[in-house]
Amino acid sequence: MESPQSQWWLAKNGMAEGPLSHQEISNALKSNKISLADYSYSSDEQEWKPLSAWSAFESGAEDGALQPPPAPPVESYSIEPLITNPRLSPMANWICIYTLQISPWLWCLYTISGMISGTTLGENAPLMGVEALGMMFGMLVSLGVTISLFIGGVRLRALSRSGPNIIILSIVVATSVHLLLFLGMMVVVVMTDQNSFASKTVAVDLIDYFVGLVGICESAFLLTAFFWLRRNARFLPLS
Template sequence: MHEENNKTIENPESHWWLAKNGVAEGPLSHQEISDALNSNRISLADYVYSSIEKDWKPLSAWSEFESGTEESALQPPPVPPVESYSIEPLLTNPRLPPMANWICIYTLQISPWLWCLYVIAGITYGTDLDENAPLVGVEAFAIFVSMLVSMGVTISLFIGGARLRALSHSGPNIIILSIVVATAVYLLFFLWAIVISAMADQSHFVSKTVAVELFDYFVFIVALSEGAFMLTSLFWLRRNARFLPLT
């Protein structure tokens, strides 16, 4: 038996995959893994994958190596387990596809900062109508309601992103509902702004400096890009949410 095990270990067709921070490196032979272990480039706590047993285990859990066919060796292994990461990702989940992780990054990190940008822009530059315009109160009320709605959507997106990262079924549903509500409300406010601009006298509009106009243009481009990503996320989740590894 001992001789058979040695023969298996020394078989050049033995193939293994090494997990380092969620990336599968391989195929590797038994000798290559042994050399890396002896040179302290890897440790017994690192995960390895067998092309025969189709399983990830710590290196210390393998008592012997088995050879596999060339066909099975060339097949890439599944995603390494979360335990193979030296540090668990803060905003993403290695079990999710790239687009789902980008949605997590947007909802958990980018969206809150964009809301702060919009609030700062609204507070700093105020209304487009001067204080003596008859409709200035209506515009100020619209801006206030828009800030409240955007805050609610941002909080809802954050909750949905956190649940998506945790592989919860409710995550995509919350994100989809938040995007639908945000799209409907923002379209309503856009039509409202058009009506106010059409009803107001041109002499009641506040004159803006070049710096203010450039900042408004920057905020508009950011908001347009965010809207495009939100709609892309909406269609992607509606089509692919059922294929995600959610529990």
């Protein structure tokens, strides 16, 4: 039985609404704003159950604020999110959003901008073929990493323990390959005569600057996600 000082919270699309008194809940039931199938949380028993599962409410409630209850169970959601999971922490959900929605579009952006910008070296440069081969290799690796990140995001959202491991491995592979390609490009630039570089328009330069800025932001997020997963993946509700 609930004590006269018990307070209540209602589950509204994953958020805890309250604290509420018996009278407030009764009024909401009478006005059909809520139903007996809605989930509620008691400050006495400290668990979420449908209103129909609780015994009759006792009148009266404390005026003092109580500690908010934990997040309502997934069963209380009217619509399950498409790319996140309410059981995951905010950072884990941001990783899901990135891997499932942002990363594929960024790969398309990088690919299109690379096709527009072309190679840094001119067509007659001796090492132009090496640069083109490196660009093609980087594009294929990026595609593989994007697919791997998507699979990891799907499994993370499904609360599978393999999800964080796949994402961490994908970040390591992407970082290593792109670092090697960058160093190789620096060697090619040093070995090339200044007259062998291709001329680019202002529009192409602006596209390169924009894509470079986006790449820096993405790299910062990936490094943050890498260290966060290494430290906190064991605390997530994974199986």
